[in-house]
Amino acid sequence: xxxxxxxxxxxxxxxxxxxxxxxxxxxxxxxxxxxxxxxxxxxxxxxxxxxxxxxxxxxxxxxxxxxxxxxxxxxxxxxxxxxxxxxxxxxxxxxxxxxxxxxxxxxx
Numbered sequence: 136x137x138x139x140x141x142x143x144x145x146x147x148x149x150x151x152x153x154x155x156x157x158x159x160x161x162x163x164x165x166x167x168x169x170x171x172x173x174x175x176x177x178x179x180x181x182x183x184x185x186x187x188x189x190x191x192x193x194x195x196x197x198x199x200x201x202x203x204x205x206x207x208x209x210x211x212x213x214x215x216x217x218x219x220x221x222x223x224x225x226x227x228x229x230x231x232x233x234x235x236x237x238x239x240x241x242x243x
Contacts, residue, residue, distance in 0.1 A: 150227075157227035161220045168212025175204040179212040181220065 164181035174191040188208075194201050 153227045154224070157223045161216075161223055164216065164219055166212050166215040166219060168208045168210065168215055170204040170207035170211060171200075175201070175208045177205065177208040177212045179209075179216055181216055183213060183216055185209075 161181040165178055167176050167178045169176040174194050176189045178187040
């Protein structure tokens with residue numbers, strides 16, 4: 136019985152270390168989303184901090200369209216961060232089944 140508990144504790148410790156590495160990798164990510172056929176792009180970190188915004192000068196004359204394109208590019212980048220984070224965390228948990236809706240620390 137003691138051997139089983141010790142083995143479970145070791146597995147839990149390895150899982151925690153793997154999850155921490157995955158969270159660190161996610162934090163170092165930089166993902167770019169775009170909109171308007173690349174007329175606007177937004178680069179976010181894995182923590183969804185904005186690093187860069189690129190705007191094609193041709194859209195500067197239409198403020199409403201520019202606002203929409205910036206929002207769409209941000210949302211595209213945000214969705215990419217979420218997908219990358221989910222993939223990395225799924226790899227870290229090695230298929231460990233989680234209850235529906237449960238998120239591990241570091242997941243958005």
